[in-house]
Amino acid sequence: MNSEILKTQFRQQAQGALSLYIAFIGVTGSLFTTLYRLRSATAPALAEAARLDAGYVIRWCDAAYAFGYLEAEGDTFNLTSTGEAMRPEAPDSLMPMAVQSVLSAHMAERAAGLLQSGERPGEAVLAERATVLPWFGPMLEVGFGSMFENTICPAIPAFLEVDARGGLVLDLGCGNGWYLCVLARHYRHLRGLGLDGFAENVAQADARARTEGFVGRLHFEQGDIHDFTLQEPADLIAMNRALHHVWERDRAGIFAWLHDNLKPGGYAVIWEPAWPTVRSALRDPSRRALSFQNLSEHIQGNHLLQPGEIVAAFVEQGMQTQVYRFADDNEAVIVARR
Numbered sequence: 580m581n582s583e584i585l586k587t588q589f590r591q592q593a594q595g596a597l598s599l600y601i602a603f604i605g606v607t608g609s610l611f612t613t614l615y616r617l618r619s620a621t622a623p624a625l626a627e628a629a630r631l632d633a634g635y636v637i638r639w640c641d642a643a644y645a646f647g648y649l650e651a652e653g654d655t656f657n658l659t660s661t662g663e664a665m666r667p668e669a670p671d672s673l674m675p676m677a678v679q680s681v682l683s684a685h686m687a688e689r690a691a692g693l694l695q696s697g698e699r700p701g702e703a704v705l706a707e708r709a710t711v712l713p714w715f716g717p718m719l720e721v722g723f724g725s726m727f728e729n730t731i732c733p734a735i736p737a738f739l740e741v742d743a744r745g746g747l748v749l750d751l752g753c754g755n756g757w758y759l760c761v762l763a764r765h766y767r768h769l770r771g772l773g774l775d776g777f778a779e780n781v782a783q784a785d786a787r788a789r790t791e792g793f794v795g796r797l798h799f800e801q802g803d804i805h806d807f808t809l810q811e812p813a814d815l816i817a818m819n820r821a822l823h824h825v826w827e828r829d830r831a832g833i834f835a836w837l838h839d840n841l842k843p844g845g846y847a848v849i850w851e852p853a854w855p856t857v858r859s860a861l862r863d864p865s866r867r868a869l870s871f872q873n874l875s876e877h878i879q880g881n882h883l884l885q886p887g888e889i890v891a892a893f894v895e896q897g898m899q900t901q902v903y904r905f906a907d908d909n910e911a912v913i914v915a916r917r
């Protein structure tokens with residue numbers, strides 16, 4: 580391919596990234612949400628309503644107009660349908676794409692800086708951007724919540740069984756607590772305990788449990804999975820996109836802990852992005868982002884896992900496993916029974 584064609588191709592791709600950067604500013608500054616409420620506004624009026632600096636908001640409005648998030652009549656702006664869909668509150672919101680794009684830019688910059696030393700700073704890199712951290716939980720919730728609720732929950736009988744005996748579900752690495760809230764909404768008897776390392780996530784989870792009226796049934800704690808003591812054995816231990824965070828440091832210890840902290844007959848339900856067994860599968864457009872994620876996981880001291888590796892670790896504990904695949908095989912849920 581000649582270089583002019585390549586430049587045109589990369590310019591188009593770069594515009595996709597710029598469009599998401601503009602959206603990120605609109606999401607984190609509540610600009611989409613505020614303009615939706617106002618219906619239409621000049622840039623200074625939008626800035627005042629959102630309590631932001633008018634100078635920045637004037638420039639943002641021009642950029643959001645250029646990328647098709649806003650329509651304009653004279654100096655008055657309103658949201659286009661794409662702008663409306665970017666609101667975090669919109670049904671099936673596009674917000675996760677905007678947050679992911681800026682998080683990815685941050686991770687790319689960190690990886691470039693760490694290439695030589697080989698240093699792996701760990702989970703802390705997620706907290707390095709003050710505007711990104713509060714959106715990490717909501718990004719995952721909007722990105723995966725409906726798949727869990729509509730596809731995964733009905734496919735896994737263990738939830739129903741645990742609910743029938745009013746059992747305890749422990750969610751290790753619970754993020755903003757969305758998973759336990761979905762379970763509490765669908766199954767009326769089970770109880771939940773969520774653990775996460777980030778105070779920001781636990782605060783969001785607590786607030787959500789209060790708003791949804793689950794205060795007596797769901798509890799959230801800040802703590803480290805590696806040295807957590809559970810007061811009573813669990814009926815089900817869930818880890819969603821969390822196992823790969825603890826695997827490299829202590830694979831054997833974690834699986835022994837899961838086994839020992841489940842009641843006999845209890846379940847571990849592990850949801851992980853499925854790292855493919857052959858490299859050529861990464862070329863599939865639906866898996867390219869996974870390859871980038873694995874690079875940013877490396878910075879955090881992690882790597883993505885093949886479902887077969889997880890099954891083998893449970894088999895070492897003498898547990899029976901069943902693997903469920905979703906989203907064109909890109910998502911795997913491994914259910915293991917003690």
Ligand SMILES: C[S@@+](CC[C@H](N)C(=O)[O-])C[C@H]1O[C@@H](n2cnc3c(N)ncnc32)[C@H](O)[C@@H]1O
Nearest residue numbers: 719752753754775776777803804819820821824
């Ligand atoms: C990719 S996020 C998934 C969050 C949540 N399970 C979800 O599905 O939205 C991984 C989570 O694991 C938490 N985590 C990672 N290592 C941890 C550890 N050692 N102890 C406690 N939490 C940890 C992180 O803070 C983060 O919230």
